[in-house]
Amino acid sequence: MLAIDIIVIILALTFGSFFNVVAIRLLKKESISYPPSHCPNCKHRLGALDLIPLFSYILLGGRCRYCRVKISYLYPVGEGLTAVTIFIVYKTIGLTPELLPAFILSITLVLAVLTDIREKLILDVITLPSIVLLLIIRMFIGGQPFLFYLLGGAVGFGLLLLIAIVSKGGMGGGDIKLYAAIGLALGPIQTIMSLVLASLFGAVIGIVFISTGLVKRKEPIAFGPFILIGTLVAYLYGNQIWEWYLGFIM
Numbered sequence: 509m510l511a512i513d514i515i516v517i518i519l520a521l522t523f524g525s526f527f528n529v530v531a532i533r534l535l536k537k538e539s540i541s542y543p544p545s546h547c548p549n550c551k552h553r554l555g556a557l558d559l560i561p562l563f564s565y566i567l568l569g570g571r572c573r574y575c576r577v578k579i580s581y582l583y584p585v586g587e588g589l590t591a592v593t594i595f596i597v598y599k600t601i602g603l604t605p606e607l608l609p610a611f612i613l614s615i616t617l618v619l620a621v622l623t624d625i626r627e628k629l630i631l632d633v634i635t636l637p638s639i640v641l642l643l644i645i646r647m648f649i650g651g652q653p654f655l656f657y658l659l660g661g662a663v664g665f666g667l668l669l670l671i672a673i674v675s676k677g678g679m680g681g682g683d684i685k686l687y688a689a690i691g692l693a694l695g696p697i698q699t700i701m702s703l704v705l706a707s708l709f710g711a712v713i714g715i716v717f718i719s720t721g722l723v724k725r726k727e728p729i730a731f732g733p734f735i736l737i738g739t740l741v742a743y744l745y746g747n748q749i750w751e752w753y754l755g756f757i758m
């Protein structure tokens with residue numbers, strides 16, 4: 509492993525712990541920068557050792573260093589998820605201009621997953637800035653003309669709106685706006701691919717969860733994690749999948 513990979517992993521973990529806290533605070537409508545990171549129980553401020561909580565979580569067996577109260581598994585999961593996402597995106601795309609929209613998309617998706625898992629909510633404060641940023645970025649960065657990505661945004665927004673109308677509320681406004689952002693980053697073809705893959709993963713996992721009794725039949729499952737996986741696969745490997753598919757049917 510290269511030295512730069514190690515730096516990226518440490519950076520990704522730091523981003524992970526930061527955005528994990530951002531997600532929690534946005535849900536609680538707290539300020540992002542104040543107060544500094546603290547234990548949710550004893551309010552003890554986290555020291556330098558706790559700044560990468562994934563490590564201290566494992567070392568301390570999932571308990572606060574100071575009051576020993578058990579800390580939710582969502583902390584290390586959120587942090588690990590962000591780190592893994594950023595690292596995969598970096599390794600696949602490399603140090604190119606495309607890394608900028610890729611990074612914005614990754615953060616948007618991870619924040620959406622974290623708030624979706626916790627509260628079944630995808631917040632406007634996450635999706636709307638992402639839409640604006642990607643709109644601006646796609647005017648300057650991308651392998652396709654700006655209109656291609658604009659069409660992608662429209663396809664993402666339109667498809668999800670259609671699903672929301674047909675399913676009568678099975679899809680929330682947050683998902684619709686999230687897919688507008690995804691469309692701006694991916695363009696129309698990979699956006700459709702992302703939705704197909706997300707639904708496929710969601711259906712498979714849903715069947716597994718229901719048949720093993722992990723969730724009840726009517727209980728809603730957060731769709732966010734499947735959107736994340738489907739979108740990353742479509743974004744990073746969409747072209748390969750498309751070629752494989754064309755070779756398969758022809």
Ligand SMILES: [Zn+2]
Pocket residue numbers: 547548549550551552572573574575576577
């Ligand atoms: Zn504590």
